[in-house]
Amino acid sequence: NAGVTQTPKFQVLKTGQSMTLQCAQDMNHEYMSWYRQDPGMGLRLIHYSVGAGITDQGEVPNGYNVSRSTTEDFPLRLLSAAPSQTSVYFCASSSERAELRGANVLTFGAGSRLTVL
Amino acid sequence: QKEVEQDPGPLSVPEGAIVSLNCTYSNSAFQYFMWYRQYSRKGPELLMYTYSSGNKEDGRFTAQVDKSSKYISLFIRDSQPSDSATYLCAMSVPPDTGNQFYFGTGTSLTVIP
16 A cells, blocks of 8 residues: 655745645545644644545645545645745545544655745 | 644653653643654654543553643653654544644654664
């Protein structure tokens, strides 16, 4: 099982450029999400999806778009990159775990490091 | 006030020491409490999970939850250099009332050989 796969691992953009961070999971999880991780700020939720065709905003959604056309894929689009979007981005998926009393537990990808100049 | 507060450290201990990592929270609706371990330049991975109050032990790791004090802890016994990582606490409400996870900022731990 590959789990959660993120591409690219590293990316450098210029201000104003757009790009898409890819995320794919092979665990048939309904819930998928994107976080950004910044020093001293911890993990902050950008967008999430509870199933194909359903997305919603998290804590820091501005400047980002998402879509969920399939259960497996959840791409994150940066519309017009800004230096403030320099960060490490993590995609995560989850489903209810019967052995954990029905809790949802997140499985994370390896991360995508983005630098915006 | 943030939902979850965690001392960022950094924490540096000698090999074999007992390590105590802690988080406090403000939302009494949290039912699921997790600890994630994150090695440098990697994604977080689930280390320990506890439902409601109580203790859970797994090898050298013990997770404690005190809901009356809104306080959770992770203890690492006989710490090893391989335990050097950032530890993130995380909490969530019951799945039927939402699917949001709340993370602490993480505590950086270095175990010195």
